[in-house]
């Protein structure tokens with residue numbers, strides 16, 4: 001599918017993150033020239049290298065797991081960190097953001113899939129994080145919403161169920177922890193294989209890679 005065909009399928013109120021991981025600079029430029037300004041990467045070093053080489057009006061999202069010791073490499077420029085799943089990580093993001101006089105937007109990642117290997121919180125762990133005394137002292141991070149990945153399966157009923165779980169967690173957190181914050185508004189769910197279902201279930205941010213850039217070649 002071409003970039004134009006993908007954006008034609010995404011409603012205007014849904015943000016498209018073009019996932020450019022493993023793809024070379026030239027291919028990213030091609031999509032950039034068609035108007036795309038938000039790109040997502042899952043590795044810190046690759047994100048940093050691409051940030052340095054590409055136009056500075058790109059908003060870079062880190063969508064993959066982030067190790068505490070690597071936060072410093074992206075803190076100067078990253079515009080959204082999708083996969084926050086511990087207070088320890090949040091504290092480090094806050095600390096590095098402060099050094100650069102920034103407030104860094106973050107999403108809490110939830111584990112909704114059947115696969116055991118995926119990172120992410122459950123609702124109870126999120127509550128513990130949000131009620132921790134330390135959390136209220138973090139002034140240089142801003143929780144904008146939630147992120148999750150459904151199981152890799154063809155079972156559409158299962159995928160829908162997992163997205164519904166994620167939306168119910170979003171609603172719970174919004175009501176109980178962010179009632180007066182219109183900026184707690186982001187529901188990052190849906191990838192190439194399931195973004196249409198995700199949007200039907202309430203996503204307003206989709207992370208689409210292979211459908212735009214073609215399949216990836218991990219050597």
Ligand SMILES: *Cc1c(COP(=O)(O)O)cnc(C)c1O
Nearest residue numbers: 019042063191192207208209210
């Ligand atoms: C790679 C990746 C995507 C995009 O996957 P595609 O199937 O290529 O669209 C989305 N989200 C995360 C967290 C990823 O790592």
